[in-house]
């Protein structure tokens with residue numbers, strides 16, 4: 145075993161495994177670089193080692209140093225935890241033990257970060273350090289790993305592979321990782337989904353998409369786009385290297401935030417003609433003034449199709 | 456009686472296999488899926504359109520099939536409530552194309568990441584190519600699968616977890632350059648199949664069947680065949696020999712059922728039994744899955760079923776000789792990579808971008824009441840969604856996944872399909888390989 149590699153153990157909680165699949169979609173050479181710098185001591189779907197017990201015992205007796213613990217999926221606590229028993233430990237007990245030994249603990253995807261869909265109807269299910277908005281989760285709000293960092297939350301349903309690999313490579317090279325108030329690396333979550341969206345001009349001039357299935361128009365006004373309220377790099381680091389939700393005509397559903405999935409995902413709620421939720425930091429008065437002017441002066445070219453038979 | 460138990464990994468999720476031995480042979484097998492998230496309950500009370508976002512999250516590897524089943528169930532409920540729902544040829548083609556791409560992606564990852572590492576244990580000389588993470592096959596397989604995911608995302612925005620299918624069509628509005636890119640990526644999949652999987656030219660591969668195919672095929676398919684013959688995988692893994700396909704992917708997949716002959720598929724004959732699942736609370740439950748039955752009997756669904764019912768000459772000829780063995784089941788899956796890729800290429804050439812992507816149904820559908828069903832083909836077989844809506848809110852939702860057919864539990868008369876396929880085997884390793892030949896996805900099985 146190459147001792148310079150990061151020892152990384154990946155666990156599954158209640159999950160669709162979408163973050164594993166997303167991880168496998170990483171663009172080259174990132175995936176190779178990850179595999180070169182990381183010793184994947186166990187991963188339920190892709191590692192050579194199949195016996196989790198063997199690795200866990202070795203970590204618990206100190207034979208293997210655990211550098212990074214990655215959890216994908218939400219975790220049931222106490223009574224409701226029927227997931228599995230490993231040497232008599234339930235998943236939540238296992239997570240507690242391993243996170244106390246690991247230098248870094250990473251929650252990958254919205255289930256591991258906030259509980260997400262599996263937590264919707266189960267009070268006992270939560271993320272590692274959050275349950276939706278509430279801080280606490282399985283590890284408690286004061287949790288710090290050996291490195292001194294709280295859980296590094298890589299939110300998203302799923303998380304983009306480059307956000308995850310980016311964080312792991314930063315850990316491998318000993319760089320500092322700055323986190324936002326939800327424990328998410330600022331490097332990737334200082335941005336909004338709105339940043340880099342191809343529809344920005346339509347947003348600025350308040351030109352709304354009247355129907356779905358067109359390149360033109362902003363989806364904020366009619367179709368519930370959460371782009372300006374959602375922290376993500378979806379339109380900066382494209383999905384599968386090629387596109388994003390808003391680029392393919394879907395509104396942003398806010399899947400990197402604690403309140404995903406909200407109700408009425410395809411609709412914009414209005415209060416007296418003004419969107420009930422405004423982009424973060426924008427005042428009602430400011431919005432009314434700016435949008436009134438924008439609408440009045442919106443250039444005609446934004447009201448036509450981008451590519452058609454005309455000149 | 457000796458009992459062995461193993462938590463199986465290297466699949467979508469985790470599954471536990473419990474084997475009962477009589478002497479050297481497996482006498483009984485129980486497949487149990489320990490994790491349950493409860494999507495059907497979560498959906499109740501939600502606005503109907505939200506299902507398009509929630510349901511893909513049932514499964515990280517076949518979420519797109521769940522999206523397609525959801526949109527079709529919603530459209531069906533609208534139609535039955537008297538609304539006209541039309542989708543353009545363009546939207547229909549895109550839906551078929553992206554669903555096919557997800558299946559292609561799945562088959563590649565399944566073969567290289569999930570199946571072959573077990574075959575390596577039977578035949579260690581295959582290690583160099585097929586070892587997890589390090590093997591050239593593993594790495595090339597992942598790369599090839601990503602030609603498909605990238606092509607898919609070019610149209611659907613992202614993979615996994617796109618919601619680009621909506622009632623009335625699709626949300627994307629690609630340009631000719633996008634279509635060209637998708638085409639180039641799918642051509643790479645075909646090249647990969649030719650160079651690495653079949654090892655011979657596509658034309659001659661397609662012209663062969665039966666013994667000739669077995670003799671002449673090369674590449675990774677040959678490596679797999681050789682391992683099968685050495686370890687008897689050409690004769691084990693047989694189940695009931697009853698097959699079912701509910702969905703359509705024109706022209707390579709048609710609905711039907713098959714035991715001795717091929718018959719019409721009637722969705723109303725499908726039902727689920729819960730008396731051996733944890734839902735029944737009768738103490739006999741051993742898994743979170745229910746058992747799906749068609750007219751009272753268990754059926755295998757998936758690529759083997761699809762290709763037999765669609766009369767794919769290669770699969771039919773091998774089935775005649777080797778039955779529903781591991782060899783044929785795996786081959787059917789691999790062959791589908793090619794047939795689906797070729798049909799995607801045909802479809803791309805016939806897309807007319809001047810058509811509309813989406814013809815939105817009238818606004819009041821948001822408050823419609825009614826019932827609908829969506830029957831589609833996912834990577835692992837037939838996927839059925841049933842919805843009941845009351846004034847725009849979901850009242851009831853039922854998901855019958857392909858793995859419920861294949862990996863679901865027994866009833867009072869029949870064993871589950873994969874359970875049956877393991878009876879009589881003489882080694883644990885073979886039992887795992889037989890189980891893997893069904894392409895285990897536990898997250899779908901329990902959802």
Ligand code: SF4
Nearest residue numbers: 341362363364369371
């Ligand atoms: S579609 Fe959404 S992300 Fe794009 S510009 Fe409009 S509000 Fe922003």
